[in-house]
Amino acid sequence: MTALVLLDHEEGRIRKSALSAVTAASRFGDVHVLVTGDAAVAQAAAAIPGVAKVLHAADAQYAHELAEPLAALIVSLAGGYEQIVAAAGAVGKNVLPRAAALLDVQPIPEVIRIVDAETFVRPIYAGNALATVRSSDAKKVLTVRGSAFDAAPAEGGSAPIEVVAPAVNPNVSEFVAVHLSDSERPELESARVVVSGGRGLQSEEKFHILEPLADKLGAAIGASRAAVDSGFVPNELQVGQTGKIVAPELYLAFGISGAIQHLAGMKDSRVIVAVNKDPEAPIFQVADYGIVGDLFEIVPALTTALN
Amino acid sequence: MNSLQNTVSNAGKILHLQAKEAMKIVVPVKRVVDYNIKPRVKADGSGVETTGVKMSMNPFDEIAVEEAVRLKEKGVASEVVVVSIGVQQAQDTLRTAMAMGADRAILVLSEESPEPLAVAKVLKAINEKEQPGLFILGKQAIDDDMNATGQMLAGLLGWGQATFAGKVEVADGRVKVSREIDGGTEDVSLSLPAVVTADLRLNEPRYASLPNIMKARKKPLETLNAEDLGVDMARRLTVVSVAEPAERQAGVKVGSVAELVEKLRNEAKVI
Ligand SMILES: Cc1cc2nc3c(=O)[nH]c(=O)nc-3n(C[C@H](O)[C@H](O)[C@H](O)COP(=O)(O)OP(=O)(O)OC[C@H]3O[C@@H](n4cnc5c(N)ncnc54)[C@H](O)[C@@H]3O)c2cc1C
Numbered sequence: 001m002t003a004l005v006l007l008d009h010e011e012g013r014i015r016k017s018a019l020s021a022v023t024a025a026s027r028f029g030d031v032h033v034l035v036t037g038d039a040a041v042a043q044a045a046a047a048i049p050g051v052a053k054v055l056h057a058a059d060a061q062y063a064h065e066l067a068e069p070l071a072a073l074i075v076s077l078a079g080g081y082e083q084i085v086a087a088a089g090a091v092g093k094n095v096l097p098r099a100a101a102l103l104d105v106q107p108i109p110e111v112i113r114i115v116d117a118e119t120f121v122r123p124i125y126a127g128n129a130l131a132t133v134r135s136s137d138a139k140k141v142l143t144v145r146g147s148a149f150d151a152a153p154a155e156g157g158s159a160p161i162e163v164v165a166p167a168v169n170p171n172v173s174e175f176v177a178v179h180l181s182d183s184e185r186p187e188l189e190s191a192r193v194v195v196s197g198g199r200g201l202q203s204e205e206k207f208h209i210l211e212p213l214a215d216k217l218g219a220a221i222g223a224s225r226a227a228v229d230s231g232f233v234p235n236e237l238q239v240g241q242t243g244k245i246v247a248p249e250l251y252l253a254f255g256i257s258g259a260i261q262h263l264a265g266m267k268d269s270r271v272i273v274a275v276n277k278d279p280e281a282p283i284f285q286v287a288d289y290g291i292v293g294d295l296f297e298i299v300p301a302l303t304t305a306l307n
Numbered sequence: 308m309n310s311l312q313n314t315v316s317n318a319g320k321i322l323h324l325q326a327k328e329a330m331k332i333v334v335p336v337k338r339v340v341d342y343n344i345k346p347r348v349k350a351d352g353s354g355v356e357t358t359g360v361k362m363s364m365n366p367f368d369e370i371a372v373e374e375a376v377r378l379k380e381k382g383v384a385s386e387v388v389v390v391s392i393g394v395q396q397a398q399d400t401l402r403t404a405m406a407m408g409a410d411r412a413i414l415v416l417s418e419e420s421p422e423p424l425a426v427a428k429v430l431k432a433i434n435e436k437e438q439p440g441l442f443i444l445g446k447q448a449i450d451d452d453m454n455a456t457g458q459m460l461a462g463l464l465g466w467g468q469a470t471f472a473g474k475v476e477v478a479d480g481r482v483k484v485s486r487e488i489d490g491g492t493e494d495v496s497l498s499l500p501a502v503v504t505a506d507l508r509l510n511e512p513r514y515a516s517l518p519n520i521m522k523a524r525k526k527p528l529e530t531l532n533a534e535d536l537g538v539d540m541a542r543r544l545t546v547v548s549v550a551e552p553a554e555r556q557a558g559v560k561v562g563s564v565a566e567l568v569e570k571l572r573n574e575a576k577v578i
C-alpha cells in the first residue's frame with residue numbers, strides 16, 4: 001500500500017506537523033509526498049528519510065496552496081494511493097475535505113491514533129471524548145494531529161523527485177495576499193515550552209510582560225481566545241479546540257481560567273503550570289503546579305528566578 | 308461635475324450594482340450540545356449523552372447567520388434562508404436563526420448528527436432548489452469537530468471556498484475574504500457563487516430580542532426528508548466506541564516562585 005502525504009510548508013520551510021504526518025502515513029506502507037512551491041522545497045522533501053518519492057507540483061497555480069486547484073490535483077493523483085494524509089493544520093483542513101468530497105469519501109479529521117488501516121481514534125467534543133471510528137470507504141482521507149505523532153527526521157533521505165502535470169484548475173479562486181506575523185520564536189505547535197496568556201493580561205501592552213520569560217525559556221507564546229478577541233495578540237496564537245493544539249514539555253498558563261475549549265488545545269502537555277488569582281479557576285484542575293496570585297507580580301519574579 | 312451631481316451619480320451606480328448583485332444566502336445551522344455543558348460519554352460507550360442535555364445552535368453557525376443578516380442589512384443580500392439537517396427538534400435552532408433575522412427555514416429530517424459528506428450532498432440538493440449566490444457555514448461543529456462540511460460542499464458544487472473567514476466583503480460579483488491561517492491571515496478573492504466558512508472573529512452575533520423571537524414563530528419553515536432530495540445518508544464511518552480521555556490529576560499548589568522553580572527543576576525536570 002502507498003500513502004500520499006500533502007506536505008505543507010510556510011515560506012519554503014516544511015512544517016514540523018507535516019513531518020508528523022509522514023510518520024503517521026508510514027504506518028500504512030510506502031509514503032509519497034506532494035509538495036508545492038519551488039525546487040528547494042521539493043529537495044527538502046526528498047531529504048526526509050522514509051519518503052519513497054516526491055511529487056512536485058511546481059506549477060505556479062499551486063504556489064499558495066489554494067484549495068480549489070490543489071484538491072483537483074490530489075484527485076487527479078488519487079488513483080495510485082490507498083490513503084491521502086495531511087497534517088491537521090490550516091492547509092490540510094482546507095484542502096483535504098474538498099478532495100475527499102470529489103472522491104466521494106468521508107474524511108477522518110484530526111486523527112490521534114491509527115489502530116489499523118480502517119480504524120482510527122479522533123477526539124470529539126473538544127477532546128472530552130475519544131471516538132474510535134471505522135471507515136468503510138475504499139480510500140481513506142485523513143488529517144493527523146502533529147502533537148500525536150513524532151516528527152519524521154528532516155535529513156538523511158534522497159527520494160527521487162517527479163514534477164507532476166497540473167490538473168484542470170476550476171479557476172474560481174484567486175490568491176490576493178498573505179500577512180504572516182514574523183516572529184523569532186519557535187513555532188507554537190512544536191515548541192518545547194509554551195508561555196500562554198489570557199484575559200488576565202489586561203491589554204496588548206501588558207501582554208509583553210510574558211516576553212522576557214518566554215525568551216529565557218526559549219518558549220513560544222500562546223494565548224486564550226479571550227486574549228485574541230480582545231486584541232492583545234494575533235489570531236494565530238490562539239490555543240484550543242478551534243485554535244492550535246499543543247503538547248509541549250512545559251505549558252505555563254497565566255491569567256487563563258481554563259474553559260474546556262482552551263483545555264482542548266493544551267491538556268496533553270507533559271507539565272502544566274497555572275498562575276491565577278482565583279483559587280477556584282478550573283485551570284488548576286489540570287495543572288501539575290499552581291500558584292494562586294497576581295500574575296503581574298509572579299511573572300517578573302519567575303523571570304528573575306530563572307537567572 | 309459638481310459634488311452634488313457626483314453624489315447622485317454614485318448613488319445611482321450603487322443602487323444599480325445592488326440590484327444586479329442582491330442575492331440569496333443560505334446558512335446551514337446545526338443543533339449541538341450547548342458549548343457551556345461538559346459533555347458526558349454514555350456508560351455503554353456508544354456516544355456522548357444528548358438526551359436531557361441543553362442543546363443550542365452551533366456557535367460558529369450563529370456567527371454565520373449574523374454575517375448573512377448583516378449582508379442583507381447592507382443590501383448585498385436579498386434573502387437569508389437557514390437549513391438544518393437533523394431531528395425534529397432542530398426546528399428550535401431554525402427559529403433562533405430566524406429570530407436573529409433569517410427570513411425562512413428548511414428542516415431536512417435525518418438522524419441526529421449526519422456526516423459532513425451526507426450534509427454536503429443535502430446542501431447540494433438545496434442549492435438546486437434555492438440557487439443562492441453564497442453559502443455561509445460555520446467553520447466547525449463543536450460536537451463532532453469535523454471542520455469539513457463547507458469544504459466538501461464547495462467541492463461538490465465546483466465553487467470557490469473561503470474557509471476560516473475573519474472578514475467578508477462582497478462586491479463586483481466576487482467575495483473577498485480574509486482567512487485565519489496557521490501563520491497569520493490570508494486574503495483570497497472568489498467568483499460568486501461561493502462558499503464561506505465563519506471563524507470566531509468574523510463578527511459578534513446579536514441576541515434575538517423578544518419581539519423578534521415572536522416574529523420568528525410566524526416565519527415559514529418547510530420540512531423535507533433527505534430521501535425526498537434523493538440523497539444517500541448512509542454513514543461511511545462506524546463508531547466502534549466512544550471513551551473518556553484519561554483524566555489528568557490535579558497537581559499541587561505551591562506557595563512561592565522559588566518553590567515552583569525548585570519543583571520544575573528537580574521534580575518535573577523540565578527546566
Ligand atoms: C465555539 C467556541 C470556540 C472556542 N474556542 C476557544 C479556543 O480555541 N481557545 C480558547 O482559549 N478559548 C476558546 N473559546 C472561549 C472559551 O470558552 C473561554 O471563553 C476562553 O478560553 C476564556 O479565556 P480566558 O481564560 O483568557 O478568560 P477568562 O475566562 O475571562 O479568564 C481570565 C482569568 O484570568 C484570571 N486573572 C485576572 N487577572 C489576573 C491577575 N492579575 N493575575 C492572575 N490571574 C488573573 C481570572 O481569575 C480568570 O480566571 C471558545 C468558545 C466558543 C464558544
Ligand SMILES: Nc1ncnc2c1ncn2[C@@H]1O[C@H](COP(=O)(O)O)[C@@H](O)[C@H]1O
Nearest residue numbers: 335336392444445447448453454455456
Ligand atoms: N446537520 C447539519 N445541519 C446543518 N448544518 C450543518 C450540519 N452539519 C454541519 N453543518 C454546517 O457545517 C458546518 C461545519 O460542520 P462540520 O464540518 O461538521 O464541523 C457547521 O458549522 C454548519 O454550518
